[in-house]
Structure formats: C-alpha cells, structure tokens
Amino acid sequence: MTDRPIVEDFATDFDHLDPQWVNDPYPIWEDLRGRCPVAHTERFGGAWFPATHEGVSAVAKDSDHFTSRAVILSYNRPTDEDLPAPIGLAPPITSDPPFHVDARRLILPAFAPGPINALEPQIRELCNRLLDKLGDHEIINAGDEYAQFIPPGVIAQMLGFPPEDENIFRDIIHNIIGSADLEDPAEIERLQNQTEAYFDKQIQDHIDNPRDDLTTYLLNVELGGQKLQHDHVRGTIILILVAGIDTTWSAIGASLWHLAQNPDDLARLVNEPELMPVAIEEFLRFYAPVTMGRMVKDDFDFNGCPMKKDDWVLLGFPAANRDPAAFKDADKFIIDREENRHVAFGLGIHRCAGSNLARLELLVAIEEFIKRYPKFELADPGVVTWAPGQVRGPRNLPVKVLK
Amino acid sequence: MKVTIDAELCQGQGRCFAIAPDLFGFDDLGNGIVIGDGVLNESSLKHAQLAQANCPEHAIFIEE
Numbered sequence: 001m002t003d004r005p006i007v008e009d010f011a012t013d014f015d016h017l018d019p020q021w022v023n024d025p026y027p028i029w030e031d032l033r034g035r036c037p038v039a040h041t042e043r044f045g046g047a048w049f050p051a052t053h054e055g056v057s058a059v060a061k062d063s064d065h066f067t068s069r070a071v072i073l074s075y076n077r078p079t080d081e082d083l084p085a086p087i088g089l090a091p092p093i094t095s096d097p098p099f100h101v102d103a104r105r106l107i108l109p110a111f112a113p114g115p116i117n118a119l120e121p122q123i124r125e126l127c128n129r130l131l132d133k134l135g136d137h138e139i140i141n142a143g144d145e146y147a148q149f150i151p152p153g154v155i156a157q158m159l160g161f162p163p164e165d166e167n168i169f170r171d172i173i174h175n176i177i178g179s180a181d182l183e184d185p186a187e188i189e190r191l192q193n194q195t196e197a198y199f200d201k202q203i204q205d206h207i208d209n210p211r212d213d214l215t216t217y218l219l220n221v222e223l224g225g226q227k228l229q230h231d232h233v234r235g236t237i238i239l240i241l242v243a244g245i246d247t248t249w250s251a252i253g254a255s256l257w258h259l260a261q262n263p264d265d266l267a268r269l270v271n272e273p274e275l276m277p278v279a280i281e282e283f284l285r286f287y288a289p290v291t292m293g294r295m296v297k298d299d300f301d302f303n304g305c306p307m308k309k310d311d312w313v314l315l316g317f318p319a320a321n322r323d324p325a326a327f328k329d330a331d332k333f334i335i336d337r338e339e340n341r342h343v344a345f346g347l348g349i350h351r352c353a354g355s356n357l358a359r360l361e362l363l364v365a366i367e368e369f370i371k372r373y374p375k376f377e378l379a380d381p382g383v384v385t386w387a388p389g390q391v392r393g394p395r396n397l398p399v400k401v402l403k
Numbered sequence: 404m405k406v407t408i409d410a411e412l413c414q415g416q417g418r419c420f421a422i423a424p425d426l427f428g429f430d431d432l433g434n435g436i437v438i439g440d441g442v443l444n445e446s447s448l449k450h451a452q453l454a455q456a457n458c459p460e461h462a463i464f465i466e467e
Contacts, residue, residue: 105432112433113417277421281457339456347459351414356433359417 014039014049016073016291016314022388029319030331038305045077047312048296048305051319053326053343055303059294059313060347065302066294066313067096068350072176072390073293073312075183090239091232093350100349106221106228107236107353110158110214116356119154123361126153127368134372136401139379142260142369143397147252150365154357155244159237160213161202168198169241176242177389199234214240240354247290248358250393251344252365254287255280257394258333259370260378265335270374273367279335280363285342286333288318291390292346317343318392375402404443405466406451408435412462422457423450435462 007018010028015021021028032039032051039049050056059066069088070078088094092103109115130149134140152166161169175191182188206215218233228236259266269279292315296307307313321342324330328339345352352358378384379398387395406426408419415434419427426447428438443451443465455463 108415108432112415112431113420113429114431281418338453341457341459343459345416345459348414351416351460355415356417 011036011039012041013043014041014047014314015043016049016390017388022386022392025318025392026322026331029316029322033319033323038303040305044073044075044312045310046308047073047314048302048307049314049316049319050303051316051323053320053323056316056320056343057347059302059315060292060343060350063097063100063349065297065300065307067297068100068294069094069096070295071293073314076185076188077295077310077312079310087232088235090235090242092236092353093239093243094235097349102223103232103236104349104353106218106223107214107240110217111353111356113356116360119357120360120364122157123150123154123364124368126150127365128372131368131372139398139400140373141397142256142376142399143249143253143394146369147249147256147365147393147397148395150252150361151245151248154361155241158214159202159240160206160211160215161241169245172198172238173242173246176238177246177391195238196234199237203230203234203237243352244354244357246387246391246393247352247354248361250289250387250391251284251287251358251362253394253397254289254392255283255362255366256369256399257378257384257397258283258287259366260376260397260399261381262333263375263377265333266370266375268335269366270370275336276363276367278337278340280359280366281340281342282333282335282337283362283366284344284359285321285327285337285340287393288321288342288344289391289393290344290346290352291316291318291392292350293390314390315346317346373399373401376400377402404448406437406441406443406455407464407466408437409462409464410434412460414460414462416459418457418459419454419463423447423454426451427454 007013007015029051037052038055041047071093092100095103130146152169153163156163172195175195206219210216218236294313294315296309296311298309300307322330345355376399379400383396384394385396387393413434419435420429428436430436451465
C-alpha cells in the first residue's frame, strides 16, 4: 500500500482515496466548484478532476482528446504498449471509436429493456430469499447481508457462471477496482494472472459445453465476419462481471442508508409505492456510485488546464449530479423530483450498458426490503463504512428494524 | 406539435420510455424511439415535455 500523505488542498493535490473524500466527498466537490473548478494532483502520475456538470459532460463527450483505454486510476499507469487502443482490456468500456461502436453493439441487445425486464420475477425471488434469511432479527446488515448478494446472482446467471463462485467474484472485483493503491508490478501481474485464469476456466467450460447464456453468445458472435479474439471475449466478460456487481450493490446500499436516516422519505415510499420509479432516479442522482476515468490522448489545453499526454482524468459523475448549475436544489434529496437529468450512468457513447439492469435491481431490492421492513433506522451511524475508490457505497450497514 | 428523438444524440439512457411509455419505445439496442408519428395533443405534450426535461443527453425535441 502507498504511504499516503493526507490531502491539505483538494484543488492542487486531490486524492479520491483520501479518507476525507471516501467518507464524505460532497463538501469537497462543492468547494472545488466554487473556486477551481478543475482540480489537479500529481498523485497517480498526474490527474485532473472537473467538479462541474459542464466539465464532466465535456470530457465524457470528447473521445478525440480523451481515451478510455484505462478507466481505473492507479499508480500503475499504462503506457501505449501496455494497452493498445482501440480494444483495451475490457471492451467496450476500454475501447475508443470507431471500434467501440461495434464492440458495444454486440452486448447492448442482452441489456436492452426487453430481456432485462424479463428477469424481474427472479430478482424479486432472490431478494425475498435473502430477506427470509435475515428473518426477524432486530439488527440486520443491509449491506453485507442483503445489498451485496443481489447483483452477483443475476450476473452469474447471465454469464452462465457457477452461482456459488460469488466469493471469487468479490475477490476479482477487489483485485481490479480496489488496486489503485498497488505499486508493485509483480503483485499487480500476479493478481491479473489469477483473474484471467479464473475467466479462462469458465470460458473453456463454455467451449466444451455451449449453453444459452452471454458467454456462449460472445464465443459464437461475429464481428466483421470473424469470431471475437479470446482477449476480447474475456475482457467483455470481465467488464460485465466487474461493472455489474459493486456498482449496483453500492446504489442499493446507499439508498437504504438514506431511508434509514430519513423516516419521512421511507414512509412516503411505503405509503405511495407508485412513487418508486421517480424516487429511484433521485437515489441515483444523489448517491451515484460510479466515478469513471479517462486518459489524455495528447497534450492539450482544457479550459485553461495544461493537460499532458497520459494524464488521468477522474470523471466525477457523482459530482456532476450535485452541481447547482445543473440541478435546482442540487444539495437536497427530493424524493419526488420531477425533472432529473442525472448522469449516474454516465453521458455520451459510454453510457453504462447495464443501466436497465441496475435500475431494475435497485427498484426491486428497495421495494422488497421496505415491504418486509417498513420501519428501520441505522443501528449505529458510527460503524457504517464506505468503499473507497471509483465505486462508492456503504459496505458495513447495520440497521435496526423498528416495530 | 411533434416530438422527435435525435438518434445521433440518444445513448439509450432509458428515461423517455419509462416516463412516457405511450409516446416512446425502444429498439433492440435499448435506444429510444418515438411511437407512431409523434404528433402531440395537449395531454401528450406534457408527457413529452417531462421526458425531454429528464433526458440527460438532450436528445428529445418538440417542434411547433
């Protein structure tokens, strides 16, 4: 682990792994918007952070100046040789145009509303199985015992992976998005090999035993008249697994964390279930879990910032969602907010491909939880922990069920 | 009055067909499409405006 100096000024030395940012980033972003609004740091080899909706939007929509070939900031900054554009390690999230469009088209149909909405009954069943396990205990862990287990089951089924491998998924995700701090190349390579070996085993199993799932589909589908390269298949599967689990788990957890502290909002959702779809969008705006990354393609001036080739850009969709220039009463959670152009799923060509699934899981998870426990509060606000890094959500979330 | 979606701008955020399912549907990639000719009456105009106000990509247009 890096010996990390505490940040004194986030405008000139920001660090999204700093405890202050991890625990409560919103005041930091508000401060930056007021005086900066593009922060810089020499950490991670050099990175920028636009704190406004306008800045985030400009970067997200500009694939001429910013490449997606690496999207998780780390001290192990890839060189041109490490990750050749346009494919990258996990297409299409790490792909640039024009390859990106084709790679994305391959997976979008599987995540379109039709096939995703068909999963609703089984997501509901999964939530209820978890709730049955929690039973009538007075203190339950809404993070580690509930939110955490909803996305992996769904993703394992879509990919055709063994559902009992949930713990392996968690380790893999930790290796990939929790490794921003690692500096030892040997250790990074060891983790990468371990991850790839797991996926290679699953892919081989699908080659030997083809079945009706996304993995088999990716093995058979053609791009430009040819089957996909092994690295492409594996990269896309890694993407689906990594991007589909921590993210939604974080959104579910953050929403329950909010409801545990805001009894009026909880009562409204219990009494007006038809409000749920609108409320879900406000949960997504207010507690957007995902911050993306880009790299600067070539030296260029962005709004007066002298960006250098291979500088990182931390793309703060959660910060954009709190910008008062883009949202009325941006710092207030308004459960029935009518106009809500939030960017929790990103903007532009890399809009989260799994957004329909994430929304459905979030909606069903909250609906079933509050049906079972219409009144609850935080058991101990002091023990709630937040995941550090580019996916933010509560992990340890004990709540006290009220009668 | 008529509502249209700019297919170049639409990224499949999925807000329009959730808010106004009578006006908008989706294609097999999940991108929004206008159902029918998109001609609006007084009540459907309100739904179209609400969908427009929720589209993060600013891809929905309402023409006189």
